Amino acid sequence: MKPTRxxxxxxxxxxxLLSSRVIGESALLADVxxxxxxxxxxxxxxxxxxxxxxxxxxxxxxxxDGEADVLVGFEPSExxxxxxxxxPSTVVISNLAPMSPFTVxxxxxxxxxxxxxxxxxxxxxxxxIAFNAEVxxxxxxxxxxxxxxxxxxxxxxxKIPLTEKTVKKVIKTKTKKAFVESNLKAFELGFSMAExxxxxxxxxx
Amino acid sequence: xxxxxxxQPGLKTLLLGNEAIARGGLEAGVAVATxxxxxxxxxxxxxxxxxxxxxxxxxxxxxxxxxxxxxxxAAANSGVRSMCVMKHVGMxxxxxxxxxxxxxxxxxxxxIVTADDPFxxxxxxxxDNRYYSKLSGLPMLEPSSAQEAKDMMVDAFDLSEQLQxxxxxxxxxxxxxxxxxxxxxxxREPKTNGDFKKDPFNYVTVPAVSRNxxxxxxxxxxxAEKISENSEYNIxxxxxxxxxxxxxxxxxxxxxAVKDLDIENSVxxxxxxxxxPLPRVLIQDFLKTCQKVxxxxxxxxxxxxxxxxxxxxxxxxxxxxxKDDDLFSxxxxxxxxxxxxxxxxxxxxxxTPRTGVDLSxxxxxxxxxxxxxxxxxxxxxxxxVQKASKGMETICxxxxxxxxxxxxxxxxxxxxxxxxGSSVGTSxxxxxxxxxxxISFIGDSTFFHTGIPGLINAVFNNHNFTLVILDxxxxxMTGHQPHPGVDMKALNFEGYARxxxxxIVKAVGVKHVSIIRPYRVKKSIDTVKEALMYKGVSVIxxxxxxxxxxxxxxxxxxxxxxxxxxxxxxxxxxxDLACPAFFIKKNRVNIDPVLCSGCSVCAQICPExxxxxxxxxxx
Ligand code: SF4
Ligand code: SF4
Numbered sequence: 058m059k060p061t062r063x064x065x066x067x068x069x070x071x072x073x074l075l076s077s078r079v080i081g082e083s084a085l086l087a088d089v090x091x092x093x094x095x096x097x098x099x100x101x102x103x104x105x106x107x108x109x110x111x112x113x114x115x116x117x118x119x120x121x122d123g124e125a126d127v128l129v130g131f132e133p134s135e136x137x138x139x140x141x142x143x144x145p146s147t148v149v150i151s152n153l154a155p156m157s158p159f160t161v162x163x164x165x166x167x168x169x170x171x172x173x174x175x176x177x178x179x180x181x182x183x184x185x186i187a188f189n190a191e192v193x194x195x196x197x198x199x200x201x202x203x204x205x206x207x208x209x210x211x212x213x214x215x216k217i218p219l220t221e222k223t224v225k226k227v228i229k230t231k232t233k234k235a236f237v238e239s240n241l242k243a244f245e246l247g248f249s250m251a252e253x254x255x256x257x258x259x260x261x262x
Numbered sequence: 263x264x265x266x267x268x269x270q271p272g273l274k275t276l277l278l279g280n281e282a283i284a285r286g287g288l289e290a291g292v293a294v295a296t297x298x299x300x301x302x303x304x305x306x307x308x309x310x311x312x313x314x315x316x317x318x319x320x321x322x323x324x325x326x327x328x329x330x331x332x333x334x335x336a337a338a339n340s341g342v343r344s345m346c347v348m349k350h351v352g353m354x355x356x357x358x359x360x361x362x363x364x365x366x367x368x369x370x371x372x373x374i375v376t377a378d379d380p381f382x383x384x385x386x387x388x389x390d391n392r393y394y395s396k397l398s399g400l401p402m403l404e405p406s407s408a409q410e411a412k413d414m415m416v417d418a419f420d421l422s423e424q425l426q427x428x429x430x431x432x433x434x435x436x437x438x439x440x441x442x443x444x445x446x447x448x449x450r451e452p453k454t455n456g457d458f459k460k461d462p463f464n465y466v467t468v469p470a471v472s473r474n475x476x477x478x479x480x481x482x483x484x485x486a487e488k489i490s491e492n493s494e495y496n497i498x499x500x501x502x503x504x505x506x507x508x509x510x511x512x513x514x515x516x517x518x519a520v521k522d523l524d525i526e527n528s529v530x531x532x533x534x535x536x537x538x539p540l541p542r543v544l545i546q547d548f549l550k551t552c553q554k555v556x557x558x559x560x561x562x563x564x565x566x567x568x569x570x571x572x573x574x575x576x577x578x579x580x581x582x583x584x585k586d587d588d589l590f591s592x593x594x595x596x597x598x599x600x601x602x603x604x605x606x607x608x609x610x611x612x613x614t615p616r617t618g619v620d621l622s623x624x625x626x627x628x629x630x631x632x633x634x635x636x637x638x639x640x641x642x643x644x645x646x647v648q649k650a651s652k653g654m655e656t657i658c659x660x661x662x663x664x665x666x667x668x669x670x671x672x673x674x675x676x677x678x679x680x681x682x683g684s685s686v687g688t689s690x691x692x693x694x695x696x697x698x699x700x701i702s703f704i705g706d707s708t709f710f711h712t713g714i715p716g717l718i719n720a721v722f723n724n725h726n727f728t729l730v731i732l733d734x735x736x737x738x739m740t741g742h743q744p745h746p747g748v749d750m751k752a753l754n755f756e757g758y759a760r761x762x763x764x765x766i767v768k769a770v771g772v773k774h775v776s777i778i779r780p781y782r783v784k785k786s787i788d789t790v791k792e793a794l795m796y797k798g799v800s801v802i803x804x805x806x807x808x809x810x811x812x813x814x815x816x817x818x819x820x821x822x823x824x825x826x827x828x829x830x831x832x833x834x835x836x837x838d839l840a841c842p843a844f845f846i847k848k849n850r851v852n853i854d855p856v857l858c859s860g861c862s863v864c865a866q867i868c869p870e871x872x873x874x875x876x877x878x879x880x881x
C-alpha cells in the first residue's frame with residue numbers, strides 16, 4: 058500500500074491526541090499499516106502539538122517538510138504555520154475558530170486575517186476545507202469535540218484509507234462512555250460539513 | 263487492570279514506544295523499576311507506577327537518577343531483575359554510580375534505559391549517550407521501532423544476565439513517542455525476592471579490588487563483542503556495492519529512502535541494534551564487499567569513528583562518510599527527506615526533491631510559546647520577587663521545571679541555567695564575584711533532586727544570596743509525578759513518608775527562612791523584601807499547589823474573575839503578570855472564564871480594583 062501522510066496540528070488542550078488515537082485504532086481495526094509520532098512536551102502549557110500519522114508501507118513515523126498528503130489544523134493560524142509540511146497536492150482541512158496566542162495579547166504579534174489566510178492556503182494547496190468546528194462541536198453538545206468534528210471532515214475527504222464505518226465503531230468503543238454520543242454527533246456534523254463544502258467547490262450546489 | 267498487564271500474548275495493540283518498553287520489561291519479568299522522571303522517558307515510569315499499584319512490581323520515583331541507579335544496582339546484585347529509567351541528561355547524574363557499577367557488574371539482569379532527545383524537544387542539550395557505553399564499557403542496545411523496543415527489552419535482560427553486566431538501552435524521542443501496532447509476547451512472573459551473598463573482594467571497590475574488576479570488565483567486553491558479532495540485531499539487508507550502516511530511527515528513514523530512490527538493488531544495509539561493542543568482524547567483512555559506505559546515525563559520529571578505525575585495521579581505503587559538511591550534521595534530528603537527499607548525493611543517484619509550497623508571501627504568524635498556566639503559582643511568586651527587588655541590580659539563576667518559563671518577558675526572571683540543581687550552586691559563584699543581589703529559583707522536586715548539596719555548600723562557605731524554593735507539591739513539568747515532599751496520603755497512596763523542605767532548610771543551617779503564600783500578593787512582597795535584605799543565605803519557600811494538578815484532582819477552584827467597568831486600560835495586569843487567561847477584545851482587557859483559575863492575583867494588582875470575582879457581577 059502506497060504511503061499516505063497525515064499531519065495534525067493543534068494547540069495544547071484541543072484534544073488532537075485523542076483524534077490520532079482514534080485514527081490509529083481505526084487503522085488497527087481495518088488492518089491498515091499505521092505509524093504515528095507525537096511531540097507533546099509542553100502541550101499542557103498551551104504550546105503547539107503536532108502529530109504525524111503515516112499509513113501504508115513506510116517505516117518512518119515522521120513527515121518531512123512538503124510531504125504531507127493531508128493537513129488537519131485545529132486552529133487557523135496553526136494551519137497556516139504548518140503549511141511548510143504541504144505541497145501543491147496536499148488537501149488541507151482547517152478549523153476556522155481562532156485561539157489567539159498570548160503573544161498577540163501582549164502586542165508582540167498580529168493575528169493573521171482569516172480571509173487572507175484562507176485564500177493563501179487555497180492558492181497553494183490542492184484544496185482547503187475550512188469551517189468553524191467549534192460551532193459544530195457546540196451543536197453536538199460538547200465544545201471539546203472539535204477533534205471529532207475535524208475527524209469527520211477528514212474521513213469525508215476520502216484522503217486517508219479509513220472508512221466512516223470503522224472510525225465510528227472506534228469512537229463507540231474507545232472513547233469515554235459519557236462522550237460517545239456527542240463524539241458521534243460531532244463526527245457526523247464534521248462529515249456532512251465537508252461534504253457540503255466539497256459540493257460547493259465542485260459547483261453542484 | 264492495567265492494559266499492559268491484561269494484554270494477552272499474540273494480541274496486536276496500539277502502543278506508544280514508552281508503553282512498549284514498559285511491556286517489554288514485564289515480559290522480561292522485571293521486579294524492581296526505579297526512575298527520576300524526565301521527557302522523553304516519563305511514560306515508561308508512569309506506566310510502571312500504575313502497574314506497581316496492582317502487581318508484584320516494585321516501582322519507585324527516586325530522588326534523582328544516581329539514587330535510582332543505586333537502588334536498582336543493589337536489587338540486581340541480589341539477583342532480582344531491575345530496570346532504571348531516565349532521560350539522557352539523567353545519565354550524567356547517575357554516571358558516578360554507572361562507571362564503577364560496570365566494574366562490579368550484576369547478578370540479576372539490570373537494564374538502564376536512557377532516552378536521548380535529539381533536537382532538544384524538551385531538554386537543555388542533545389548529548390549523545392551512546393558514548394556512555396564506551397566510557398563505562400557496558401553493552402548497549404538500540405531499538406528502531408516500538409515493536410522492536412519491546413522485544414529487545416526481553417533480550418536485554420537475558421544479555422545482562424549472560425554477561426553479568428548492566429545493559430544500556432538507548433532510545434531517542436522518536437522511539438519513545440512513536441505509536442505503532444505492537445504484537446505482545448508472554449508475560450513472565452517476576453522474581454521479587456533476592457538474596458545478597460557477601461563477597462567483599464568482588465563488591466567493595468577499593469583499589470586492589472577494582473584493579474581485578476577492571477580486568478574482568480574487559481574480559482566481559484570481549485565476550486560481549488562476540489555476541490554482538492552474531493546478534494540478530496546486527497543484520498545485513500539487500501545486495502549491492504553501496505553500503506549503508508545505520509542505527510535507531512535512522513534505519514527507518516534509510517529503508518524508506520532506498521525504496522523511494524529505487525536503489526534497492528544497489529544497496530546493502532547493515533542495521534546496527536547491538537551498538538556497543540560494535541561487531542568488528544561483521545563490519546570489516548561488510549566494508550570489504552562495498553565500494554563506498556555511508557553511515558547514517560543521528561547525533562555524534564559514534565559508529566563512524568569506530569567503523570573508520572576498523573577499516574584502517576584492515577587497510578581498507580574505500581570512502582566511508584557520515585558527518586560531513588555536504589552530508590549529515592551532528593545537529594538535531596534527521597527526517598526522511600534529509601536522509602533521502604544525503605543518500606542520493608553520496609551515491610550519485612538522480613533525484614529531484616519534492617517541492618513544497620512557496621512560503622515567501624505568508625505573513626508573520628504570531629508565536630505560540632508554551633507559558634505558565636493561567637493561575638500558576640510561579641507567576642505570582644515571580645511577580646512578588648520582581649516587585650520586592652525593584653531598583654536592585656539582580657542576577658537570577660533559575661532551574662529546571664515549569665518555572666524555567668519565567669525567563670520569558672514580561673516576568674523575565676531567569677538569567678542562568680545549566681542543569682538540575684544548578685540554581686543553588688551557581689548562586690554561590692555569582693554572589694562571590696559580583697556586587698549584584700543574587701536571587702535564585704528552584705522547584706520542590708529539583709530541590710530534592712540536586713539542590714540540597716548546593717545549599718549546604720552555601721551555608722558552609724558563607725555565601726550571600728536568596729533562594730526561592732517554589733513548592734507546588736508535585737513534579738509538575740513532566741506530568742505531575744510525586745517527590746519526597748508530596749503528601750502521598752492526600753493522594754490516596756499508602757506506604758510513603760513525607761519530607762519537609764522547611765525542616766531540611768533549617769537543618770542545614772539556613773538562618774533566615776520564610777514562607778510565603780504567593781496568592782497573597784502584598785504580604786508576599788513584604789516578606790520577600792525582608793529576606794532580600796538579609797546578609798548571608800536566606801531561603802523563601804513559596805507554597806501553593808500546582809493549579810494544573812489541582813484541576814486534574816478536581817479540587818474545587820476559585821470563582822473566575824472578570825474585568826469590570828472601572829478598568830481604565832493601564833494593562834498592568836497584562837504587562838506585569840501576563841496571565842494567559844487575559845485577552846483583548848475591542849481594545850478592552852477581558853478574562854477567559856474557562857481558563858481563569860480564580861487565583862485572584864490580577865485582582866490584587868489592578869490599581870483601579872476593576873477585576874472582580876464573577877459572583878459579584880450583577881446579572
Ligand atoms: S503545570 Fe502547574 S507548575 Fe506547571 S505551569 Fe501549570 S500550574 Fe504552573
Ligand atoms: S484570577 Fe487573574 S491572574 Fe488568576 S487565573 Fe484568573 S485571570 Fe489569571
